[in-house]
Amino acid sequence: MNDGNLAEMQAQLADLHEQVRRLSEENAHWRSIAEDTDNGRIMLRREAELELIKEVGTAILVERDLQKVLDLVADMARKLTGAEMAVLPLMDEDRSTYTYAAAVGKHAEEVLGSRHGLDMGMCGWVLTHERPLLFGQPEGWWMDSRTRWEEGMESAVLVPLCAQQRIIGGISVLGKTGGGSFSQHDLDMLTLLANQVSHAIENARLVQEAKQLVATLEQRVCDRTSEMTALNKELEAFAYSVSHDLRAPIRSIDGFSLALLEDYGEHLDPEAQDYLSRIRGATLRMGRLIDDMLKLSRLSRTEMYHETVNLSAMAKRIAEDLLTREPERHVEFCIAENLTVRGDTSLINGLMENLLGNAWKFCSKHATAQIEFGILDQSEEHGENSGHMRTFFVRDDGAGFDMSYAAKLFGAFQRLHTAQQFPGTGVGLAFVQRIINRHGGRIWAKGAPEKGATFYFTLAQPPHEDSAKPPAILRISRVPLPDR
Known part of the structure; x- marks a missing residue:
C-alpha cells in the first residue's frame, strides 16, 4: 500500500469517528429531553425492557443446561414485572401433572420441585386451557384448588410456554412488589419473554433427556461389561475344569483299555478285543470333543489384530498341504489370485483351514x-460386494447336503452325516461362523445331495483397494485328472 492510499484511509476513518461522535451527542440530547416527559420515560423503560428480553434470549440460546436456562427465565420474569415471586411450571412426561422446575423470590424453596395435577392451582388452569391469565384480586373460580403459596397473593400473571405446537409449561409471577396489581403491560412483557425463550427451554430439555439417556446407556454398558467379565471368568474356570478334570479319567480309560489289550489280549476272544478297541476309539473322540470345546470357548476371548491378509496365498498353502498329505487323491484346486481382506491373520487362517478342509473331506468319496x-x-446372485465388504466363496462337488437342514450347519456339535461316513466333531462350521461374526461379516451356504456345496462369506476389503478387475485363477493338483 502506498503513502497516498494510507493517508486517504486515515482521513476516512477520522471522518467516520467524527460522525459517530455527533450521533452519540444527538442521541444523548434527545434522551435527556425524553427523560423530562412522561411519554419519554415510558418509551425509555420499554426500550430497556426489550433490551433485557433480548439479552436473556441471547444468553439462553447458547446455554444447554436446563436448570440454568429455567433459573435465568424465572429471574428475568421477576425483574420485568416487579413481582414478589416468579415460578416456571413444566408439564411432566405423562402430561397429567406439572412440576415447578424453577422458582425465585417469596416461597421459592417451598415451591421448587413440587408436583401437582392439572386441576390444581392457577398454573394448572393455564396449562389446561392453553391461554394466559391476568387478574388483580382473587376470584372464586380458583379458590378451592389454590396452592399454599397462592394464598394471600393479590395479583398474578401467567402465560403458557409453547414449543413444537404444544404446551410445555408456563411462566407465572405472583404478587406485585410494594402492592398493587399487575397490568396488561406486564402480561405483554411475559408473553414476549415466553415467545423468546420457549424453544430454548424445549431444546435444553431435550439435551438433558439425551444426556440422561446416554448416561443410562453407559450404565447399562458398564453393567453388561461387568456381567460379561463375570461370565468370562466362569467360562475360563469351566475350560480349566474341562482341560484338567475331564482329561484325567479319559486318559485312565484309554490307558487301562490299552493295558488289557497288550497284557491280556491273547486271553480275550475277538469280540472282547473289539469292545476294548471301541472304548479306546470313544476316548479318542471324547478327547477331540474336549479340544474343540476349548477352541470354541477361547475364540470369543481372543484379542484381534487387524491387518491386510492375503486369502489367495493362504488358500494356496492350505491346498498344497492337503495334497501333500494325501497325494493319491485326484483333486484339483482352483484359486482366484490376489484376493485380500482386512482382519486377524490367525483367525482367518482358522476360517480358511476349516472351509477348505471341509471341502476336501466331503469330496473324499x-x-x-x-x-x-x-x-x-x-x-452374481449372492454378490454383496457393497461398501467395504466383499463376498468370497469355497465351492466343492462332493457329498453336498439337503437344504432343508441348512439351519443346522453352523450349530456346535451338529452333524448332517455320521462319523462313519465322514469323521469330525461337528464344531468346524460353528468355529467358522464365530470368526466371521467377530469380523462383522456373515456366512451362508447352498448345496444339494451329491452335487456339492458352496459356502459364501463376507469380509472387509482393505482400504484403497480396487476390486473391479476379475482375478486370475491358479490351478493346483498332484495327480493328473482325467477329462471332466
Whole structure:
C-alpha cells in the first residue's frame, strides 16, 4: 500500500469517528429531553425492557443446561414485572401433572420441585386451557384448588410456554412488589419473554433427556461389561475344569483299555478285543470333543489384530498341504489370485483351514473332485460386494447336503452325516461362523445331495483397494485328472 492510499484511509476513518461522535451527542440530547416527559420515560423503560428480553434470549440460546436456562427465565420474569415471586411450571412426561422446575423470590424453596395435577392451582388452569391469565384480586373460580403459596397473593400473571405446537409449561409471577396489581403491560412483557425463550427451554430439555439417556446407556454398558467379565471368568474356570478334570479319567480309560489289550489280549476272544478297541476309539473322540470345546470357548476371548491378509496365498498353502498329505487323491484346486481382506491373520487362517478342509473331506468319496476359492462380482446372485465388504466363496462337488437342514450347519456339535461316513466333531462350521461374526461379516451356504456345496462369506476389503478387475485363477493338483 502506498503513502497516498494510507493517508486517504486515515482521513476516512477520522471522518467516520467524527460522525459517530455527533450521533452519540444527538442521541444523548434527545434522551435527556425524553427523560423530562412522561411519554419519554415510558418509551425509555420499554426500550430497556426489550433490551433485557433480548439479552436473556441471547444468553439462553447458547446455554444447554436446563436448570440454568429455567433459573435465568424465572429471574428475568421477576425483574420485568416487579413481582414478589416468579415460578416456571413444566408439564411432566405423562402430561397429567406439572412440576415447578424453577422458582425465585417469596416461597421459592417451598415451591421448587413440587408436583401437582392439572386441576390444581392457577398454573394448572393455564396449562389446561392453553391461554394466559391476568387478574388483580382473587376470584372464586380458583379458590378451592389454590396452592399454599397462592394464598394471600393479590395479583398474578401467567402465560403458557409453547414449543413444537404444544404446551410445555408456563411462566407465572405472583404478587406485585410494594402492592398493587399487575397490568396488561406486564402480561405483554411475559408473553414476549415466553415467545423468546420457549424453544430454548424445549431444546435444553431435550439435551438433558439425551444426556440422561446416554448416561443410562453407559450404565447399562458398564453393567453388561461387568456381567460379561463375570461370565468370562466362569467360562475360563469351566475350560480349566474341562482341560484338567475331564482329561484325567479319559486318559485312565484309554490307558487301562490299552493295558488289557497288550497284557491280556491273547486271553480275550475277538469280540472282547473289539469292545476294548471301541472304548479306546470313544476316548479318542471324547478327547477331540474336549479340544474343540476349548477352541470354541477361547475364540470369543481372543484379542484381534487387524491387518491386510492375503486369502489367495493362504488358500494356496492350505491346498498344497492337503495334497501333500494325501497325494493319491485326484483333486484339483482352483484359486482366484490376489484376493485380500482386512482382519486377524490367525483367525482367518482358522476360517480358511476349516472351509477348505471341509471341502476336501466331503469330496473324499468321489474318484475325482474340484475345489474352488474365489470372489463374487456384483452381477452374481449372492454378490454383496457393497461398501467395504466383499463376498468370497469355497465351492466343492462332493457329498453336498439337503437344504432343508441348512439351519443346522453352523450349530456346535451338529452333524448332517455320521462319523462313519465322514469323521469330525461337528464344531468346524460353528468355529467358522464365530470368526466371521467377530469380523462383522456373515456366512451362508447352498448345496444339494451329491452335487456339492458352496459356502459364501463376507469380509472387509482393505482400504484403497480396487476390486473391479476379475482375478486370475491358479490351478493346483498332484495327480493328473482325467477329462471332466
